[in-house]
Amino acid sequence: MTAPTSALGSPSTPLPAEVDVAIIGGGVMGLSVAEHLAEISSLRIAVIERSYLASGASGRNGGGVRMQWGDPENIALMIESIQIFGTLAQKLGINTWFRQGGYLFVARNSASEAALVRSVELQRQLGAPTKVVDARGIRQLVPELSTEGVWMAAHNPRDGVVFPWALVWGYAQQAARHGVAIRTHTNVTRATPRERGFELELGTGEKLRAARIVNATGAWSGVLNRSLGIDLPNRAERHEILSSEPLKPFLDPLVVDLTVGLYVSQSTRGELVTGITMPGGHGRGTDIDLGQSLAFLRHLSRALIRLMPVCAALKVLRQWSGPYDVSPDGDAIVGPSPGVPGFIQLCGFTGHGFMMAPAVGRIVARWLARNETHPILARWNPSRFRGETLARRENLIIG
Amino acid sequence: MNRRTFLCRCEDVTVAELEAAVGKGMLTVEEIKRYTGLGTGPCQGKECLATLARWLLQRGLATSDGLEPFTARPPAEPITFAALAGQDPEELS
Numbered sequence: 001m002t003a004p005t006s007a008l009g010s011p012s013t014p015l016p017a018e019v020d021v022a023i024i025g026g027g028v029m030g031l032s033v034a035e036h037l038a039e040i041s042s043l044r045i046a047v048i049e050r051s052y053l054a055s056g057a058s059g060r061n062g063g064g065v066r067m068q069w070g071d072p073e074n075i076a077l078m079i080e081s082i083q084i085f086g087t088l089a090q091k092l093g094i095n096t097w098f099r100q101g102g103y104l105f106v107a108r109n110s111a112s113e114a115a116l117v118r119s120v121e122l123q124r125q126l127g128a129p130t131k132v133v134d135a136r137g138i139r140q141l142v143p144e145l146s147t148e149g150v151w152m153a154a155h156n157p158r159d160g161v162v163f164p165w166a167l168v169w170g171y172a173q174q175a176a177r178h179g180v181a182i183r184t185h186t187n188v189t190r191a192t193p194r195e196r197g198f199e200l201e202l203g204t205g206e207k208l209r210a211a212r213i214v215n216a217t218g219a220w221s222g223v224l225n226r227s228l229g230i231d232l233p234n235r236a237e238r239h240e241i242l243s244s245e246p247l248k249p250f251l252d253p254l255v256v257d258l259t260v261g262l263y264v265s266q267s268t269r270g271e272l273v274t275g276i277t278m279p280g281g282h283g284r285g286t287d288i289d290l291g292q293s294l295a296f297l298r299h300l301s302r303a304l305i306r307l308m309p310v311c312a313a314l315k316v317l318r319q320w321s322g323p324y325d326v327s328p329d330g331d332a333i334v335g336p337s338p339g340v341p342g343f344i345q346l347c348g349f350t351g352h353g354f355m356m357a358p359a360v361g362r363i364v365a366r367w368l369a370r371n372e373t374h375p376i377l378a379r380w381n382p383s384r385f386r387g388e389t390l391a392r393r394e395n396l397i398i399g
Numbered sequence: 400m401n402r403r404t405f406l407c408r409c410e411d412v413t414v415a416e417l418e419a420a421v422g423k424g425m426l427t428v429e430e431i432k433r434y435t436g437l438g439t440g441p442c443q444g445k446e447c448l449a450t451l452a453r454w455l456l457q458r459g460l461a462t463s464d465g466l467e468p469f470t471a472r473p474p475a476e477p478i479t480f481a482a483l484a485g486q487d488p489e490e491l492s
Contacts, residue, residue, distance in 0.1 A: 315477035
């Protein structure tokens with residue numbers, strides 16, 4: 001079947017006057033929900049994107065996909081997501097460049113070791129094939145790694161990396177085949193609640209009626225939320241990343257140095273893709289800053305050379321940044337908005353949205369189409385922030 | 400220039416691939432870069448960006464006042480991790 005020319009979205013895609021679900025945001029979350037929802041229902045669906053598809057965090061992340069988490073519900077969710085990732089190339093008819101080279105978490109102090117040992121035990125109980133590895137095991141997996149000062153590591157061979165842009169396009173073209181209207185380069189200027197549903201006003205002057213709206217704009221979600229009087233605590237946080245010149249494939253797993261928050265993987269194109277937690281924290285606020293810094297290059301280079309000395313002579317080609325959509329407790333914000341139940345949040349993924357998107361798309365679509373519930377939806381309820389400070393349950397947040 | 404001509408030599412992007420991207424609805428330089436990989440190799444667009452712009456204009460796919468380059472990313476030219484870390488790469492071998 002040939003995809004129509006608007007398969008990857010277009011400013012000239014016709015929008016119906018009325019839809020059942022309007023999804024705002026053409027990133028991986030919005031498109032994964034659109035694709036799953038169109039597959040299991042006959043609802044009329046439109047996706048509206050302000051710029052081009054994957055222009056936000058979906059096109060800026062490192063593509064890491066792992067079931068090595070520190071919290072049982074996150075582990076279970078990611079086991080499901082990775083199982084779906086394995087089927088997506090065939091289902092979507094696109095090469096997602098999904099490569100299961102594993103994830104290797106390295107600990108260089110007692111706190112990181114304790115966190116890893118606890119998580120490995122939990123992951124194994126839930127059926128993930130994670131193993132504790134000693135220095136010799138680390139050198140077998142990645143001979144280039146320096147094990148100086150390394151206490152231990154955790155390895156899961158089923159974790160991997162995916163090429164983010166391709167996955168987003170795959171969801172888009174499959175959603176379009178199922179009849180989803182994908183409109184790009186079109187801003188939503190206002191959403192007004194009506195007696196039934198909403199009226200959306202677009203930057204083009206068009207108006208659209210929608211029974212329900214999904215806010216899938218991630219770090220940009222606050223603007224639309226505030227215009228409807230919805231006050232949620234997720235904030236944009238700038239995270240930097242870089243890629244190197246391409247090399248012959250040598251690095252199988254994505255390696256995380258947990259003690260300093262460094263991650264490095266080799267993409268299928270051969271480049272190293274790497275980022276790190278900045279010691280002074282990452283700029284956070286309602287304004288989205290996507291600039292780059294020399295401080296990041298310097299800090300990352302020192303940590304990377306210590307972990308993998310052979311990288312010293314390798315060249316950096318390009319650096320960029322993207323926003324984490326950070327929620328105070330590290331958990332996503334998904335479901336009916338407080339006070340405006342027809343306006344549905346799909347935000348707050350705190351840097352993990354890309355890897356969770358396949359499972360989340362399925363869970364949210366089943367809830368939207370059939371009112372089918374899932375335990376994680378109760379945990380992600382947007383109404384949980386009622387003046388209380390919620391502690392983070394997850395301790396494996398990287399980058 | 401024919402359909403097999405390379406417009407981006409770093410990433411091997413041909414005219415035929417640009418035509419396919421435009422056929423999928425990619426309209427801006429930023430979108431074409433992402434869909435084809437043009438400009439993401441060692442030269443970071445220094446060789447191919449102007450050629451792409453000229454190709455879009457000649458095909459009537461863009462107008463000169465609406466045409467914008469993709470975002471330039473540091474570093475200006477490839478630089479070693481050693482230099483960035485403040486080390487001399489010669490001493491590390």
